[in-house]
Amino acid sequence: MSITPTEREQRVLDRIDQVRRRPARVREERVTLAHGSGGKATKNLIEAVFLASLGNPLLDRLEDGAVFPVDAGRLALTTDSFVVSPLFFPGGNIGDLAVNGTVNDLAVSGARPLHLTAGFILEEGFPIADLTGIVASMAAAARAAGVRIVAGDTKVVQRGKADGCYINTAGIGVVEHDVALGVDTARPGDAVLVSGPIGAHGVTIMLARGELDIDADLVSDTAPVHELVAGLLAAVPGVRALRDATRGGVATILNEIAEAANVAVLVDEAAVPVQAPVRGACELLGIDPLYVACEGRIVVVVDGAAADEALAVLRTHPLGAQAAVIGRIAADPPGLVLLNTAFGGTRIVDLLVGDPLPRIC
Amino acid sequence: MSITPTEREQRVLDRIDQVRRRPARVREERVTLAHGSGGKATKNLIEAVFLASLGNPLLDRLEDGAVFPVDAGRLALTTDSFVVSPLFFPGGNIGDLAVNGTVNDLAVSGARPLHLTAGFILEEGFPIADLTGIVASMAAAARAAGVRIVAGDTKVVQRGKADGCYINTAGIGVVEHDVALGVDTARPGDAVLVSGPIGAHGVTIMLARGELDIDADLVSDTAPVHELVAGLLAAVPGVRALRDATRGGVATILNEIAEAANVAVLVDEAAVPVQAPVRGACELLGIDPLYVACEGRIVVVVDGAAADEALAVLRTHPLGAQAAVIGRIAADPPGLVLLNTAFGGTRIVDLLVGDPLPRIC
Structure with a gap:
């Protein structure tokens, strides 16, 4: 097989070559x-x-x-x-x-x-x-x-x-760290922290859909937490588990901890940081901010003795400035998340049934 | 914060625990x-x-x-x-x-x-x-x-x-092999192989849509080629580039080679293996099998001196039993794929414009 173009064919080939070497651009205004x-x-x-x-x-x-x-x-x-x-x-x-x-x-x-x-x-x-x-x-x-x-x-x-x-x-x-993180490693006496106010992403998405007639000054918390986590792991030895609280919110993570480690997670509602507009929107919608997605907040399970240190380290990073200890791990009742409510009662925080906020991420 | 359940509460907790330990099953018939x-x-x-x-x-x-x-x-x-x-x-x-x-x-x-x-x-x-x-x-x-x-x-x-x-x-x-594969490494004198008959996946999908009233005895060529490739790389030193010819078919791969290496790819149409039902369906549809997706076929660029060896090695694997040398790399005209047609003519095989077969993979 041998192909030698004629002079005329070569001109055509040169022209094709020229067109092909143009910088790529998309002429269409829409995807086809x-x-x-x-x-x-x-x-x-x-x-x-x-x-x-x-x-x-x-x-x-x-x-x-x-x-x-x-x-x-x-x-x-x-x-x-x-x-x-x-x-x-x-x-x-x-x-x-x-x-x-x-x-x-x-x-x-x-x-x-x-x-x-x-x-x-x-x-x-x-x-x-x-x-x-x-x-x-x-x-x-x-x-x-x-x-x-x-x-x-x-x-x-x-x-x-x-x-x-x-x-x-x-x-x-x-x-890079010599850690074996896992929600199944949580044990009684551990502390549970969140790195900042929860639920801003989910509520922002909901408001952006225009389904509620609320004009809150709220933005998504979407952010990369790699530096926050790296700082924590480098400074605090007793970190047992880390999770980013996205779909299903902090409540879902807490349930995963309770189930995987077969422990109780006891949470103090008053300690959970929630921005006022998030709280307000959640009240209007009848949903608990604990179930609302964040996209730049982490839940930390850490040895109780290292809780203060972990909190201090988280707070040195802008994304952790409002970090808080929200609860602790106990032996009983195993597998459950219990919330001490702001009104002095106690209730079970179970896994979400249904989906109040589809397509939040 | 201290939570000690009453006896009655404990019974409720036990019941919840019992329900939770049931093996998971999806009760719904459809995704919600x-x-x-x-x-x-x-x-x-x-x-x-x-x-x-x-x-x-x-x-x-x-x-x-x-x-x-x-x-x-x-x-x-x-x-x-x-x-x-x-x-x-x-x-x-x-x-x-x-x-x-x-x-x-x-x-x-x-x-x-x-x-x-x-x-x-x-x-x-x-x-x-x-x-x-x-x-x-x-x-x-x-x-x-x-x-x-x-x-x-x-x-x-x-x-x-x-x-x-x-x-x-x-x-x-x-x-695991000490190779630097890349379509930009193709050079004049290299041979181009395919590992088997082309286009079966794309035509099978099209027929499965029932848009054509053809009842061909054809199945997709979907298969994992990892063993075929491992055998080739272990036995043949001169392999320069490998691609699986999916969307856009073999013709698209050949164009990528021609452009990346700034060489000509000269293909002999008669040497390209195509199953009879694939050829027939393509003729009915007015499309070239070279553009039809495969899902278990690879294009190999190999040093010309190793072409026979590569072919022999491919043919030892069931997925490569019908492998063939379909063309070679030349210096001119750079950037183009030229096909020696079965009728003795020559034509440029360009990148596909439009999409005759959407959602083939």
Whole structure:
């Protein structure tokens, strides 16, 4: 097989080459099915939108996987999909939420976040400008957290088969501290802390939907907690478990602790930090702020003897300035979370039944 | 704060404890928004559907991230989302497709697949029985590929905001061979191989949609290629690049090679293996099989001197029994894929414009 173009053919080939070397740009104003085809439109979208914001030596290669060296040790691997509605809300959007969410899952696993992947499912008709804004937020959030997005994927589904944009992020991190964190390690005498006021993300999303006629001055608490966690683990030896209180809120985490360790979690309602607008909105809606999602708050279980130290260390970081000890671990009744209410009563805080706040993250 | 239950309260607590210790089961026949709440329904779904099939020591812990040891070396990280329609098709379903897809991306990165993550976006109303079947297929595919699913996430969106079930898988693998694979390393004189007949997956999906009135005896080629690749890399030193030819088909891969390495890819149409029903369906639809997705076929670029050896090694594996040398790399015209057609002509095989086969994977 031998192919030697004629002079005329060569002119055509040169012209094609010239067109191909133009900088990629997306001419369309909205996502089309062709953007998910793997062909020319996909290539333009990847180059003009994704690489333009997220580009780095690993991602730029556009191979099927990113290859990088690691030292011997322990790694953490995690994943989260994001389907928040609306996509843009006070304090953030689905893009930084998706980056912070996986950064935080790595952080509370005791790991320094290293590399992330991003998988997009886009609905035909989604505005390219919105996608560009989301990707720019992801890039900023990744920079802030010291991670790179090293592999990605984009799929497009027909109009009516998604809701604009869904994002999955997965990530790996390096476990640098010699800790074995786990909710099953909680034991009687441990203290339970939260790193700041709870429920701001969930209430912000709800208000952004406009279903309530409230104009509260509230923004999402979405933030990367990796530095907060690294500071805590470096300074306080007795940390047993860390969780970021997202979907299901602090109450869900407390139940996971109670069940996994077969202990009681006793919580003092008055000690739980809640911003006034969050409390007000929750009262109007008849939901307990303990169940409302945060996106930058952690629950810490720590040896009771180290509780004051842990609190002090958390408070040195801006994200932990309003950290508080909210309760303690006891032996009985095993498997349950009990709340001493502000009115002097006691009630069981169970796992959520139903979903008062769908698509909060 | 001190809480000591009365005898009556203790009986209530005991009863609650008893109910909680029941084996998890999903009572609902269909996915509800509550299954995505993070609360009780989510817990039941995770335990009764996901852990029941996919369970392993890392996943069972249900922490925010899976932590595991690694040796010093190189890792590969990758991600893919799957939105295939229909969800079930001859030869597989979205579940094994999602596992094989990420296993294959790791394999063609030169890595031995190690751990996967799985993120589900479910539409309210999706049958639990279908989800259970999909998860069982994922478990079987993971076993076949020697990987474990070590972290997961489930989101539920309202009816009409998805199409039953979307799955993202991400994965890490260990690069054990001392190779630096990349489509940018192709050079004149290299040979281009495919590991088997192309296009069966894409055509199978299309026929499964019932849009064509054809009753072909065809199944998807979805399969894990990690062993095929490992055998090739172990036996043949001159392998330059590997890609699995999914969305956009072999033609897209060849264009990526031509552009990344700034070389010409010269393909002999008659040498490209295509099953008769695939060829027939493609002719009816007016599409070129070179553009149709496979899900278990790889494109190999190898030093020309090692082409025969590579072919022989591929053919020793069942998935490579019909492997073929389909073309070669030349210096000119750089950046283009040229096809010697079966009729003796030559044409440019460009990147796909538009998307003749949306949601093929």
